[in-house]
Amino acid sequence: MSQRAAQVLEAVDAVAGYTTYIDLIRPLIQGKQIVSTAMKKEIDRVSAALDLALAGTSCAVVSSGDPGVYAMAGLVLEMCRERSIAIGGTDNPDNGDQLCIEIVPGIPALCSGASLLGAPLTHDFAAISLSDLLTPWETIEARLEAAASADFVIVIYNPKSRRRADHLTRAQQIIMAHRDPSTPVGIVTGAMRENQRISLTTLEQLHQAEVDMQTTVFVGNSNTFCYDGYMVTPRGYSKKYNINK
Structure with a gap:
């Protein structure tokens, strides 16, 4: 993983990811709230991560390799659009929510x-x-x-x-x-x-x-x-x- 990814994992309060990927990084996320789901439950874990973030809990959604290559970054942004959640660099929607989202590059x-x-x-x-x-x-x-x-x-x-x-x-x-x-x-x-x-x-x-x-x-x-x-x-x-x- 990139150095920035390690820094983010250390800084956040919660981590969401596929069970296998959570196991790979478990030594780095001791003591943090973990949202772990099985294969084909991507929507469930992104939804849970967004709910945590909207409630004020910083959360990292982890993927294998790079989050933008056959991974979770696209789904996170899609679901923000569907839920009218404004993200970093965009205007607030009327009566909507706003999150600061960072896509951290990895090694695909x-x-x-x-x-x-x-x-x-x-x-x-x-x-x-x-x-x-x-x-x-x-x-x-x-x-x-x-x-x-x-x-x-x-x-x-x-x-x-x-x-x-x-x-x-x-x-x-x-x-x-x-x-x-x-x-x-x-x-x-x-x-x-x-x-x-x-x-x-x-x-x-x-x-x-x-x-x-x-x-x-x-x-x-x-x-x-x-x-x-x-x-x-x-x-x-x-x-x-x-x-x-």
Whole structure:
């Protein structure tokens, strides 16, 4: 986490979050009021956090990685709008409430995972989640098709769960229609955590990779290569300059 995130956790009176994420930071939040809910209870915990804040209790809503990347910042702001809660930098609504809200940046899995692999995101990339809980699968397929045909490096979030065992295989098939089977693929699970696993494979072998909901998959573009155990996507310097110095 960022230093600012640690400072906020130390300063607030209450912390709201998914049970797994609360457990990860429990040593940092001893003695604080905790609002902990299970998966799919995001609205409940944001509502509870807003109620606490409106009552005068400072509250941090925690997410894994960065709160604005597949996480809670958007829902907090959406619910403020629905409840006519003015937030920092806006005018007070008539007869409404006002809160000071800060979105604290974190380190998303695409950044932590990329650093462990080497430099797979040095050029343009697209991030796509395979979870169809909130997004129709037809939309996800269309985005995979567009990103693959445009030769983006593709970062895949939420590649597999017990309910979605075949989604990654379908994504592999879509991408392979536009990319060489030997395209490098990086697999990172639990980046920067105790269960961290890192491996390199190819697009052709992706369906055999060990992945779960804590895994981020990095599919290279047509120029991505592996060197000495690192995955590298060149920015294009060698095509314009002499880098053999």
